[in-house]
Every structure is written in C-alpha cells, then in structure tokens.
C-alpha cells in the first residue's frame with residue numbers, strides 16, 4: 033500500500049505510524065506549505081486496513097472532501113483522496129514510477145490530461161521533482177503554477193513564479209478559468225487542456241520571420257521585406273557588407289528593436305506577443321562584452337544567475353549551472369588554474385567573450401544571438417571559440433552569429449547573406465555561397481553585394497501570401513521581477529566591483545585627504561571660504577564618483593535591461609554604493625578640517641572651528657549624495673566616457689560661480705540660475721549649520737558666543753556691540769544685497785530647513801532626469 037503525494041510514493045508498512053507535517057519539523061512525511069501544521073496528520077497501516085487521524089491541525093484534514101474530526105481515527109480505502117491545505121494525497125495499492133507517471137502526463141490525449149486534473153483536483157506544475165507536472169528548465173520556478181478542477185471548471189493559477197505563467201500571451205495574475213481553446217505558456221512549454229503539455233523547443237523552426245521589414249523613424253529602410261526560417265540546433269552565420277543591416281536583422285529577431293511590419297515567431301510563439309516570456313529564453317551577446325572586468329569569472333556568473341534565474345534558485349543549483357556553462361564553453365581547459373577565480377579583466381579576448389556567452393547560457397537559452405563575437409579575437413583563439421559554439425549548437429542551442437570573417441564559415445551550418453540596404457540575397461549552406469553569386473571567393477561576394485544594382489537581381493522577396501502587414505512593434509509589457517531582490521544583488525555586485533578595483537578605491541579615498549589637507553594649508557583661520565570649499569568638495573566628490581558609472585557599463589546595462597532590469601532598481605543600486613563612498617570621503621574630509629581648525633584656532637576665540645562635527649559632516653554628505661545624482665545623470669545621458677568627462681566641468685563650474693561667495697548674486701538671471709546649483713544651497717546650509725551652534729544669537733548682547741561671527745567680526749575696541757548679528761550675516765552671505773533677499777523668491781528659501789528642502793527638490797529633479805535618460809536608451 034502506498035501514499036501517493038505528487039510524484040512521491042510513500043510505502044505504508046504494517047504497524048508503522050507516519051506523521052505528515054510541515055517541512056523542517058521532523059515529521060516522517062515532510063511537505064511544503066505554510067498552512068500545513070508541524071504535525072498535521074498521522075497515517076497507519078493496520079491488519080484491518082489503513083487509518084488516518086487529524087492531529088488537531090490548524091487548517092484541518094479532508095478525506096474525499098469531508099473534513100475529519102480532530103483526534104479521531106478514520107479508515108482509508110485505495111483511491112481515497114486526502115487533502116491537507118492545498119496538497120493532495122492518494123492511497124494506492126501499487127507504486128507508480130515517477131517516469132511512468134511523467135510519461136503518462138506527457139503522452140496525454142485530450143481526455144487523459146483533463147481527466148488527470150479532474151482526478152487529482154489540483155495539478156502542481158514546476159521545476160521541482162515533486163510536482164505533478166515537472167517542467168525541467170532553470171527559468172521555471174520550483175512550484176510555478178497550479179492547474180485545478182473545481183465547480184465543474186478548469187482553472188489556472190500562478191504561484192508567484194519569477195518568470196510568470198501566461199494565458200494566451202497574457203500574464204496570469206489571479207486564478208483564471210480555462211476554456212478548451214486556451215493556451216497556457218510556462219517557459220517554452222505550452223499547455224492546453226486539449227493536448228496537455230508540449231515542449232515548444234521541439235518545433236523544428238526555432239526562428240521564423242514572416243515578411244518582416246524594418247523602417248527607422250527617419251524613414252530609412254533598415255531591412256527590405258524578407259522571410260526566414262532557421263531550424264533548431266543550427267549554427268547560422270549572418271554576413272553582408274558593412275552597414276547592410278546585419279545588426280538590424282539580429283535585433284528584429286531577438287526583440288531588442290522589433291520589425292516595423294511582419295511577424296517573428298520564436299518556437300512558434302509570436303515574439304512581440306510573448307516577449308516577456310521569450311526574452312528570458314534567448315541569449316544575446318552584443319558586440320561589446322557584457323561582463324564587469326573587476327569581478328572574477330565565478331562572481332560574474334554568480335551575480336548574473338542571481339539577477340536572471342528564478343528567485344527560489346538555490347546556491348547549489350546556481351553552482352551546478354555555473355559548472356555546466358563553464359564546461360560547455362570549454363572554459364575549464366587550464367588544469368593549472370581554476371578559471372573561476374580569475375578576474376575577467378585578466379582574461380584573453382576569447383575567454384572574455386566566452387564568459388559573456390556563459391552569462392547568457394545560465395538561463396539555458398534555446399537561441400543565442402551573437403553580434404560579431406569573432407571580430408576582436410586572434411586567429412588561434414577563434415578556432416577553439418568556434419568549435420565550442422559548434423558543439424553548443426549541436427547540443428541543442430540554435431546560434432545566429434553576425435560575422436565579417438570568411439574563415440568562420442567553415443564552422444557554421446548555414447549562411448544568411450544580406451546585400452546593401454537590407455536585402456536578403458542568400459540563405460543556405462556555406463558551400464553554395466560563392467556558386468550562387470557566380471564568383472570565385474567570398475571577398476567577391478562582398479563586393480558584388482555592395483552594388484545596389486546587382487543586389488536587386490539576387491534579392492529574395494517573401495512570397496506574396498505572407499502574413500498581413502501588421503505593425504507589431506508594440507511589445508507587450510508585463511509585471512517586473514522582484515525588485516527588492518534585484519536591488520539587493522545589484523548593490524552587492526556593484527559594491528564588490530568597487531572593492532575589487534583597489535587602485536580606484538585608493539584614489540577615491542585619497543581625494544578627501546589631499547583636498548582637505550590643502551584647505552587646511554591655505555586658510556589660516558576658519559571662515560566662509562572653508563565652508564564654500566567644503567560644499568564644492570562635496571559636490572565634486574559626488575559628481576566625479578558617479579560620472580563614469582553608467583556610461584562605463586552601457587552594454588551590460590542595455591543587455592540586463594532587455595532581460596529584466598528595472599530602471600529605478602538600477603539607479604538606486606548605483607546611488608546606494610555611491611552614497612557609501614561619499615560618506616567615507618565626507619568623514620575623512622570633515623575630520624581633517626575639524627581637527628585642523630580646532631588645533632589651529634584663533635588665539636582669542638578658541639571655541640571657533642568647524643562645529644558641529646556631525647552636523648557639518650551630515651550636511652556635506654547630503655550635498656555629496658545629491659551631487660552623485662548629477663554625475664549619474666551625465667553618465668546616463670551620454671554614450672561614451674570622453675563626452676561625459678568633457679561635460680563634468682560644465683556641470684561643476686556653475687556650482688562654484690553661483691554659490692554667492694566668489695561674486696555677489698545681484699541680477700535676476702544669475703539668481704535664477706543659482707537656484708539650480710548645489711553650490712549655493714550647500715554653502716548657505718553649511719554656514720547655517722555653524723550658526724545653529726549659537727542659534728539664539730540675535731538679540732543677545734554677547735556675540736562672542738557666535739561661532740563664526742567672532743572670527744569675522746572682532747570685538748570693537750570699547751567692547752560693546754551695538755547690533756548683535758548672526759553668524760550668517762557676519763559671514764556677509766545673507767544681508768539684503770545677497771541671495772536670500774533675491775527678487776525672485778525672496779525669503780522663501782531663507783532658513784536651514786529651506787536649504788535642506790531646496791537640495792531635496794534638486795535631487796528629485798536629477799533623479800527624474802536620470803530616469804528619463806535611461807528610458808530613452810530603451811530601444812523598444
């Protein structure tokens with residue numbers, strides 16, 4: 033006699049009691065589920081039959097839909113169904129083998145599959161072996177979805193899976209009723225009530241393009257009408273003269289920049305209709321590497337797996353995947369040194385390219401798009417590299433590779449050749465290429481296909497009856513993955529990149545020491561110039577720390593964005609690590625200035641130095657983290673590092689000029705511009721932090737208590753002051769001629785709180801600008 037639970041069959045031995053309970057609490061039969069009690073029920077085989085008892089569980093036990101009385105033994109017959117929370121157990125006289133059961137499900141005719149759900153009540157679908165329907169793919173969550181039968185209808189429900197369950201192309205958000213004609217898609221499995229589960233990767237056509245055309249917004253035709261069919265497990269080269277549209281075609285096929293008309297089917301699924309699902313199952317390595325040079329190979333793959341695989345993937349599973357992709361790409365050939373421990377930056381070009389591909393292989397993509405992977409490689413490296421790709425293709429991954437190198441053709445199964453202006457002129461075996469164009473070698477094919485007149489003769493137009501010319505550029509949006517986990521792993525990866533780049537880290541930490549030291553050297557007493565330079569240094573640290581951070585990893589950002597990266601999560605991860613760096617820099621800087629002016633204080637006023645330490649440090653940090661948003665904005669706006677470094681001074685100079693210290697702010701335009709600078713609000717705010725040390729100065733007679741006032745305003749000869757003044761006023765920053773009394777907003781931003789507010793508003797503005805700049809980079 034067996035108790036059947038999912039694909040587990042538990043033998044019931046005579047005289048032995050088995051307790052069913054929640055995982056991790058020592059029951060003989062442990063099951064998942066929060067609604068299962070630690071010791072939920074007990075089952076016993078006696079000579080007179082099998083008996084079950086509910087152990088006063090919180091959510092009860094049902095036999096054939098009838099709830100058991102707690103603590104009362106009831107008998108069970110073979111075929112009886114026991115429900116504990118949402119889990120179903122059966123009593124059976126024979127043991128069904130896992131394989132048999134799985135085969136049975138896979139082989140379902142329409143009737144059997146429906147019957148299976150009806151009989152079980154609930155059919156659990158997922159990656160874990162214990163599911164009723166096991167879908168073996170790393171992008172499927174352990175327990176991914178439920179198919180159920182109740183109230184005379186069939187239902188589908190997603191169990192919070194990472195990569196979602198789709199019903200007719202739409203994400204399943206709540207328990208949804210099923211019709212016979214409905215199609216459920218989980219990863220590349222398509223499930224219908226009529227036909228049961230079907231692995232779409234077994235469809236012969238991996239990629240089918242039907243009458244696609246690409247027109248760029250400037251009306252330039254990137255691709256002329258073409259139809260293509262690429263079979264699975266083929267290694268295909270995409271060739272053609274420079275600028276003919278190879279990358280354009282690649283991006284139309286992988287969804288990065290979809291065709292303007294026509295249709296692309298990936299394993300029979302419409303690319304645009306199912307992009308949320310398909311994008312997780314296709315790999316794409318653009319021309320640039322998509323790996324951080326500062327990380328080791330292992331960490332690169334580990335973080336990529338954390339960011340791309342379902343949230344419930346264990347570290348053990350991740351390590352298995354990493355081992356597999358490393359061996360699939362022959363990255364483990366060197367027996368002397370484990371490649372996992374080597375930093376990506378120290379690898380050869382060929383190995384680095386393989387690591388980029390390894391990142392993509394983590395999700396077991398069925399199709400891999402590679403844009404000119406062999407261009408940067410030397411001839412000896414290319415051989416091993418292409419051999420690995422060939423093996424990969426023959427083991428089931430369809431590969432489409434853009435290349436310019438005729439020698440690459442000896443490794444591929446097929447060539448797609450484009451002529452100028454995006455004309456498809458050849459698709460077939462590499463051996464037939466030259467004969468097709470009636471030339472002696474490939475170089476001649478290139479020159480012939482660069483001639484617009486000749487191209488027309490070879491152009492392969494799609495057949496007339498192809499799909500209606502629908503504009504299908506709209507890619508369906510879908511719910512994002514868990515942002516918190518993504519944020520955690522992005523911060524963790526970015527932090528490690530920073531820590532691993534020791535040289536840069538040393539320079540970042542040297543900055544406050546050098547600049548702080550210089551401030552101490554050039555000012556013999558504490559004055560407004562010191563505060564001004566503190567503000568400017570905070571801004572400088574923030575902007576310069578951040579300026580290269582997005583532009584320097586643009587290919588990685590774009591690839592991850594295409595996969596599943598959320599823009600806000602990305603910005604926040606950068607900001608968090610930059611804030612930590614700014615915090616350390618600020619503390620070093622303020623520490624140096626504080627100690628210096630404390631030791632070298634004015635002999636008559638020993639209380640006068642940078643005060644308070646924590647108040648000043650906190651405010652300088654506040655300026656600096658806000659400034660790092662300016663840096664990130666510049667970094668997100670331009671597409672190469674040189675351009676960003678050219679504009680950094682343009683962003684910094686106004687901070688100095690408009691702070692109201694170098695010159696008075698005395699005209700409307702200048703004042704208006706000054707509102708947008710952290711230099712102004714930062715210097716004012718820092719001065720006010722000083723003033724706060726003696727906040728009640730106004731109206732008191734003894735102004736010597738004012739920290740800064742006394743420096744700037746030595747006591748009069750007779751020792752009597754006629755107009756007690758605040759430190760701010762004596763600092764000559766805030767009298768009626770100056771910024772706070774400006775004509776535009778007058779005293780609206782006059783006060784420390786208002787300085788804080790102004791910086792917060794600017795920060796929000798900068799954040800918005802980063803978001804918009806990144807959004808503009810989305811090709812979709």
Ligand SMILES: Nc1ncnc2c1ncn2[C@@H]1O[C@H](COP(=O)(O)OP(=O)(O)OP(=O)(O)O)[C@@H](O)[C@H]1O
Nearest residue numbers: 248249250252254273274275276277278279280281
């Ligand atoms: N976003 C765009 N907007 C307008 N035109 C574009 C855009 N992207 C590409 N093009 C144009 O489309 C044509 C095809 O470009 P594509 O980059 O696909 O060519 P390619 O064959 O990959 O070139 P190469 O071999 O130099 O990499 C070119 O003339 C290019 O200028």
